[in-house]
Amino acid sequence: MAHEISIQNIGGVKVVEAMYANKPAWHNLGEVFDLGGETGPDGDTALRLAHLDWQVDKETFALTKDGKGTTKWYATVRQDTREILGIVGKDYKVHQNEEGFNFVDSLVKDGIMRYESAFALHGGSETVLLARFPQVDTIAEGDHSLRYMAWMNSHDGSSNIIGMPTSVRIVCANTKRLALSRDGKLAIRIRHSANMTQTLALASLKLSQYNAGFDLFRDQAQLLATRLVTRDTQIEYLNTLSPEPAKKSEDTNGKTWTNWQKTRNQIMAALRQPAQNLPAIQGTWWALFNAVTAATDHNGTYQGTERAKSESRFMTLVDGPKSIFKDKAFDLACEMASVSLNNAA
Numbered sequence: 001m002a003h004e005i006s007i008q009n010i011g012g013v014k015v016v017e018a019m020y021a022n023k024p025a026w027h028n029l030g031e032v033f034d035l036g037g038e039t040g041p042d043g044d045t046a047l048r049l050a051h052l053d054w055q056v057d058k059e060t061f062a063l064t065k066d067g068k069g070t071t072k073w074y075a076t077v078r079q080d081t082r083e084i085l086g087i088v089g090k091d092y093k094v095h096q097n098e099e100g101f102n103f104v105d106s107l108v109k110d111g112i113m114r115y116e117s118a119f120a121l122h123g124g125s126e127t128v129l130l131a132r133f134p135q136v137d138t139i140a141e142g143d144h145s146l147r148y149m150a151w152m153n154s155h156d157g158s159s160n161i162i163g164m165p166t167s168v169r170i171v172c173a174n175t176k177r178l179a180l181s182r183d184g185k186l187a188i189r190i191r192h193s194a195n196m197t198q199t200l201a202l203a204s205l206k207l208s209q210y211n212a213g214f215d216l217f218r219d220q221a222q223l224l225a226t227r228l229v230t231r232d233t234q235i236e237y238l239n240t241l242s243p244e245p246a247k248k249s250e251d252t253n254g255k256t257w258t259n260w261q262k263t264r265n266q267i268m269a270a271l272r273q274p275a276q277n278l279p280a281i282q283g284t285w286w287a288l289f290n291a292v293t294a295a296t297d298h299n300g301t302y303q304g305t306e307r308a309k310s311e312s313r314f315m316t317l318v319d320g321p322k323s324i325f326k327d328k329a330f331d332l333a334c335e336m337a338s339v340s341l342n343n344a345a
Helices: 041-049 097-108 173-186 196-226 231-241 255-271 286-296 306-318 322-344
Strands: 007-010 011-017 019-021 031-033 057-060 067-080 081-088 114-121 126-140 143-154 161-166 188-190
Touching: 041 097, 041 114, 057 081, 097 114, 097 126, 097 143, 143 173, 143 231, 161 173, 161 196, 173 255, 196 286, 196 322, 231 286, 231 306, 231 322, 255 286, 286 322
Parallel strands: 019 031
Antiparallel strands: 007 011, 019 114, 057 067, 067 081, 114 126, 126 143, 143 161, 161 188
């Protein structure tokens, strides 16, 4: 299932471990907390509605041939179902679901944020909390963006705790991957062996910087959405971003040029999509940049199993050449749009 939301059978009752504020997720699973308007649940309510009020303990894992316990490896065990979630080392520290809610609670109670979603994935191996800042950023008419802060924890040893800003409403595994691919480079990563008190203090400090980052992105996006781009400048932008290679050379047998042409065609196809042709942004730098990111995010060939392909795509988008390419595309668009603004003045 694409959503990968944890669904448990506890005492013969199906329990969906998910909660969403004000409106349901696309998969229509989980509880919806709806008081109307902007109100969201407090931490205790969100924890209860998402059915995340269970504990994980680290227990000795029998890994030796004679069946004796070893202190080198441990199992993280979900206490209500007794399911083994992962195998971890001796220095691994379990951070309970409640700790994440306590951290977000400190922000919610200060009026900075409110809960938007909370859910578990893969039987509880991963949990996600999403809180929303009150601001609504309008890039252009009909093009609005919300500000969220995601808190992601794993109980299987697969990843650090992650706190990060994002404009994606995370409601499932797919949207979690999307948010990480877009905004993962901005994340605070906390090791499970770390002192939680110190690292949470650092995370709280970073939140003020998150809002400043949102402000900067909004201002830059608004500039792009108000500046029209001519056909000639569009070609100049794309050629600067990705110069045309030689059509054929001995070492590539023309594949480099073929791949370049394929990417260029994908960008132009994305530029014709309805999302880039809303009346308020049609023909602007914002539409052109979004066409570049759409083509970058949704196209590419990856080898191996479906899981391997997914992981390869994720790493390429977050930390690899595609992430660098999108950053370059945004910076170049802002630079060229500013030059056209100055020339017009």
